[in-house]
Amino acid sequence: MVTIKMLEQSENEIKLVLDKTTPEFVNEIRRASMFEVPTLAIDDVYFTQNSSALYDEMLAHRLGLVVLKTPKGYNLPSECTCSGKLCAKCSVKMTLRAKGPVTVYAKDMKIKDPDVKVVHPETVIVKLLENQEVELEAVAILGKGLEHAKWNAGHVYYLGMPEIEATKDADAKTVLENVPIVEKSGKGLEIKNIAKWTEAYGEICQKNGFVVKNSDSQFIFTLESWGSKSPQEIMSEAVEVIEQKAKNAKL
Numbered sequence: 184m185v186t187i188k189m190l191e192q193s194e195n196e197i198k199l200v201l202d203k204t205t206p207e208f209v210n211e212i213r214r215a216s217m218f219e220v221p222t223l224a225i226d227d228v229y230f231t232q233n234s235s236a237l238y239d240e241m242l243a244h245r246l247g248l249v250v251l252k253t254p255k256g257y258n259l260p261s262e263c264t265c266s267g268k269l270c271a272k273c274s275v276k277m278t279l280r281a282k283g284p285v286t287v288y289a290k291d292m293k294i295k296d297p298d299v300k301v302v303h304p305e306t307v308i309v310k311l312l313e314n315q316e317v318e319l320e321a322v323a324i325l326g327k328g329l330e331h332a333k334w335n336a337g338h339v340y341y342l343g344m345p346e347i348e349a350t351k352d353a354d355a356k357t358v359l360e361n362v363p364i365v366e367k368s369g370k371g372l373e374i375k376n377i378a379k380w381t382e383a384y385g386e387i388c389q390k391n392g393f394v395v396k397n398s399d400s401q402f403i404f405t406l407e408s409w410g411s412k413s414p415q416e417i418m419s420e421a422v423e424v425i426e427q428k429a430k431n432a433k434l
């Protein structure tokens with residue numbers, strides 16, 4: 184039975200210790216979190232006016248990468264009651280209208296659903312000079328990172344819990360000076376603050392006569408959200424995805 188301990192959490196990042204598990208299962212949580220938790224992103228842009236220095240395609244690409252806060256309740260178009268016709272339950276419309284000279288930011292978009300918000304309002308879309316103009320309508324839909332990176336919910340990485348053992352050439356003094364989060368313990372070193380451990384610290388230990396082994400049953404797991412959903416939401420939706428897959432596999 185997997186046990187989970189929270190090491191650190193902030194608005195956009197959680198760091199956990201996953202214990203009594205396997206590399207395969209931890210990797211499955213990573214993949215589900217990054218590629219199968221749906222988020223909203225702009226997928227279609229209809230231009231009525233674009234005399235900016237950027238081609239329509241470039242502007243559409245930039246808009247696609249704008250991170251949108253994804254509220255609960257939206258369906259994937261393929262699973263929606265409208266059968267993918269893009270109704271209000273599976274898509275959200277927004278408009279952008281600007282006339283130069285001006286810098287156009289993501290926050291200048293008028294979004295139909297007030298619960299859908301731009302996560303980084305100061306994202307620059309385009310700079311317009313005198314007499315340049317942009318007028319467009321965009322449609323954001325739910326999608327998965329599996330299909331395109333713009334729907335990626337966040338970034339996940341993990342590391343087997345390090346166990347540090349001394350060899351006969353171990354230079355503990357140098358390591359203790361350069362790795363402030365370890366202390367001597369038994370035959371090796373013990374990490375006092377696991378949340379702050381990095382592979383760079385591991386290299387310092389190895390260069391100074393210690394062997395660093397990474398556990399294959401206990402992991403330091405970090406999930407960083409891009410802001411469309413909270414890291415906790417991403418994690419629990421990823422687990423649901425895995426549960427659903429396991430159920431389907433049994434049939």
Ligand SMILES: [Zn+2]
Pocket residue numbers: 258260263264265266267268269270271272273274
């Ligand atoms: Zn729909």
